[in-house]
């Protein structure tokens with residue numbers, strides 16, 4: 079299912095104006111680190127999430143005028159076209175979309191809660207599709223731009239832990255690959271980010287994290303990935319690429335007995 083990082087011909091050429099980046103899911107963790115790093119570099123950043131107070135704090139801590147705050151719930155997909163138009167006007171254009179928003183509630187071994195599952199799909203997958211499609215239309219008209227989606231290694235196998243999370247991430251990874259194939263040759267680049275484990279609010283309840291990285295490391299890797307031209311799919315850290323290659327090959331009848 080994955081392309082493992084072949085050289086990518088669709089990289090958008092760097093320009094002399096500061097990069098204008100839209101981060102969806104900017105109020106904490108990886109998204110907040112992205113906003114901080116980009117703003118420090120002099121980029122113009124649109125920061126979106128539900129928690130307005132967190133976004134306001136980010137803007138206050140950043141160089142004046144660099145962070146534009148837009149409270150938004152990605153489950154309100156109907157708001158996306160008008161909001162994107164407003165952001166493009168405020169930033170004077172757009173170079174990069176980063177869809178980072180995600181939820182992963184802890185699910186008990188005997189828990190089957192459709193409302194909770196539906197929220198995961200709406201935030202992790204449908205919200206990403208709504209933003210990526212709207213931005214794809216814009217970038218296609220300009221024959222330029224970069225779309226970055228944060229999916230997860232969790233999308234590569236259906237572990238027993240949290241079926242809806244795995245399914246939503248599998249869906250988002252596939253959606254991004256399809257979008258990349260569709261936009262190939264039109265000047266628009268699509269980058270898939272596959273983190274392993276990152277120490278954020280999302281993983282705060284997990285006892286032992288495997289090869290954890292900080293949100294700052296994750297953001298730094300993401301930025302260098304989309305600015306470079308090599309990776310179209312980037313595991314973070316890279317060793318997850320090899321690990322997942324092995325895990326993908328484990329037959330289902332064995333995989334279901336493994337506690338991984």
Ligand SMILES: NC(=O)c1ccc[n+]([C@@H]2O[C@H](COP(=O)([O-])OP(=O)(O)OC[C@H]3O[C@@H](n4cnc5c(N)ncnc54)[C@H](OP(=O)(O)O)[C@@H]3O)[C@@H](O)[C@H]2O)c1
Pocket residue numbers: 102103104105106107108109126127128129130132150151152153178179180181182201228229230231272273274275276277278279280281293
């Ligand atoms: N942490 C990990 O180990 C890990 C591993 C693999 C992949 N990922 C992925 O990385 C991404 C970022 O996660 P994180 O670790 O940085 O977790 P986090 O700190 O919990 O951040 C999640 C972000 O998503 C936003 N969000 C959630 N629901 C939203 C909604 N309905 N509307 C708008 N924004 C919403 C949150 O903002 P508000 O709550 O303010 O709306 C927050 O800014 C997620 O897609 C996650 O699945 C994380």
